[in-house]
Amino acid sequence: MTAxxxxxxxSGKGGVGKTHLAVSLAIEWARFGQRVILVDADLGLANADxxxxxxxxxxxxxxxxxxxxxxxxxxxxxxxxxxRATDSDQGSLLFLPGDIxxxxxxxxxxxxxxxxxxxxxxxxxQADMIIxxxxxxxxxxxxxxxxxxGEALVVTNREPLARRDATVMxxxxxxxxxxxHRWLVPNQVIDELEGRRLYEHLEGFCKDRLLWGGCxxxxxxxxxxxxxxxxxxxxxxxxxxxxxxxxLARTVLDHSPSGxxxxxxxxxxxREILQR
Ligand SMILES: Nc1ncnc2c1ncn2[C@@H]1O[C@H](COP(=O)(O)OP(=O)(O)OP(=O)(O)O)[C@@H](O)[C@H]1O
Ligand SMILES: [Mg+2]
Numbered sequence: 257m258t259a260x261x262x263x264x265x266x267s268g269k270g271g272v273g274k275t276h277l278a279v280s281l282a283i284e285w286a287r288f289g290q291r292v293i294l295v296d297a298d299l300g301l302a303n304a305d306x307x308x309x310x311x312x313x314x315x316x317x318x319x320x321x322x323x324x325x326x327x328x329x330x331x332x333x334x335x336x337x338x339x340r341a342t343d344s345d346q347g348s349l350l351f352l353p354g355d356i357x358x359x360x361x362x363x364x365x366x367x368x369x370x371x372x373x374x375x376x377x378x379x380x381x382q383a384d385m386i387i388x389x390x391x392x393x394x395x396x397x398x399x400x401x402x403x404x405x406g407e408a409l410v411v412t413n414r415e416p417l418a419r420r421d422a423t424v425m426x427x428x429x430x431x432x433x434x435x436x437h438r439w440l441v442p443n444q445v446i447d448e449l450e451g452r453r454l455y456e457h458l459e460g461f462c463k464d465r466l467l468w469g470g471c472x473x474x475x476x477x478x479x480x481x482x483x484x485x486x487x488x489x490x491x492x493x494x495x496x497x498x499x500x501x502x503x504l505a506r507t508v509l510d511h512s513p514s515g516x517x518x519x520x521x522x523x524x525x526x527r528e529i530l531q532r
Contacts, residue, residue, distance in 0.1 A: 260522065261512065262376075262386045262405040264297070268421025270392035272411050273443040276478060277501065278389035279307045280487040281409075282349060284505035289344030290384045293330070296354030297388040297401045304389050305353055307487050308333055315355040320364075320371050326378050329353065338490060350383070369530045376404065377523055393421070394428060402429055403529045406522070407437040409469075409508070413444045414454060423461045430464055438464075439508065442471040469511070470504040473497055 265278040275298065282294040295316060296304045305311065314329035333349040364372060379386050388401045402408045408429055412422035422440070429436045440458055442451040451471025459466040473496045481491035489498045 259512070260380045260383060260386065261407065262380075262388070262522070263508075264388040264390055264398075264402040264405040264408045265411065266388075266390040266398060266402055266408055266425065267392045267411045267418070268394075268423070268425040269412070269415070269418040272392070272413050272418050273472070273478075274392070274411050275304050275389050276307065276482060276487055277409070277411060277441065277443065277472065278387055279304050280489045280498075280501045281505050281508075282387050283338045283487060283489050284502050285385055285387075285509060286338060286347035286349040287340070287343040288505065288509055289346035290509070291346075291348045291382065292385045292387065293350045293352060293379050293383040294387045294389065295352045295379070297397070298354050298391045305351070306485055307482070308351055309337070309485065310351060310353070313353050315353045316375070317355050319352075319375050320368050322367075322371060326352075326375055340493075352379070354389075364530065373523065373527055373530065376526060380522070394425065399428065399432055400529070402436075403433050404526050406433060406525065407439075408433075409439045409441050411441045411443050412454065412458070413442070414450070419454070419458065423458055426458065426462050426466065430462060436464070437467060438462075439467040439469045441469065441504065444474040445471050446474060467511070469507040470500060472500045472504065 265274050267274050278294060282292045286292045294304060310331055313331055314324040318324045319326050319329050329352055331351045333351055338349060388405055390398045390401050410422055410425055412418045426438055429438055440455050442454040445451040448471060455468050475495055475497035477492045477495040478488045478497050481488040484491060488495060489501055492498060
């Protein structure tokens with residue numbers, strides 16, 4: 257069986273750039289030829305759809321509630337929106353809208369657990385990578401998505417509160433995930449040196465290894481892109497932020513963490529997490 261990668265893009269504090277990064281990385285991985293599914297796993301302000309120019313549609317919650325099929329909820333992001341002439345033509349990008357709403361993944365009833373598992377299995381059947389854009393903080397739903405994924409990109413900026421909350425999130429993931437692969441992604445840094453320092457500072461608070469894949473520079477092109485409802489990698493592909501996102505995407509793609517499960521092992525793990 258092929259190994260599928262599931263990656264949760266998460267943070268301790270809100271507003272540090274998760275959604276923008278998750279959408280941008282999903283596009284870059286698709287450009288590199290990966291079949292990518294981006295799942296909006298944000299509970300509150302689900303807004304990845306806005307950056308992808310997608311409106312309405314069924315949500316993951318409707319699928320888990322049994323109100324619609326996964327196929328009717330999955331939305332294909334048209335290749336002419338993101339693929340360039342030089343990109344691999346193997347890649348694809350699908351989006352599953354969010355609104356998990358109040359359904360608490362920590363206390364799903366058995367029928368819903370089964371449907372969630374089925375949904376993840378079906379997603380895995382048509383993807384190389386599944387990316388969860390989570391909400392911020394230590395909500396059980398956030399932790400659950402990080403546990404399912406087994407690999408997390410923890411985003412922070414330089415603000416003391418964001419750093420502190422990122423440390424708490426990293427420590428919690430260390431405890432709740434059996435073998436957590438955690439990347440720390442400093443965002444809105446002045447340069448790589450500042451990003452490295454942030455990474456080393458936070459690594460000092462972790463027992464297990466923290467992965468380094470690069471950082472994203474502060475760039476006015478990002479808020480300008482968001483203002484025009486687009487991720488920066490589409491709006492201004494050659495600006496500094498876009499370049500750093502592309503490098504991060506490449507590094508994470510090239511570094512498949514050791515011990516990546518095959519699909520069978522992965523879903524045994526998800527089932528076990530759901531039944532705990
Ligand atoms: N590298 C960057 N340079 C400049 N501004 C940035 C950068 N990354 C993100 N931002 C700004 O931060 C804002 C918040 O980003 P985003 O919505 O992705 O955060 P979030 O972590 O998903 O928030 P929430 O916790 O509410 O889900 C963006 O609208 C953008 O203006
Ligand atoms: Mg967000």
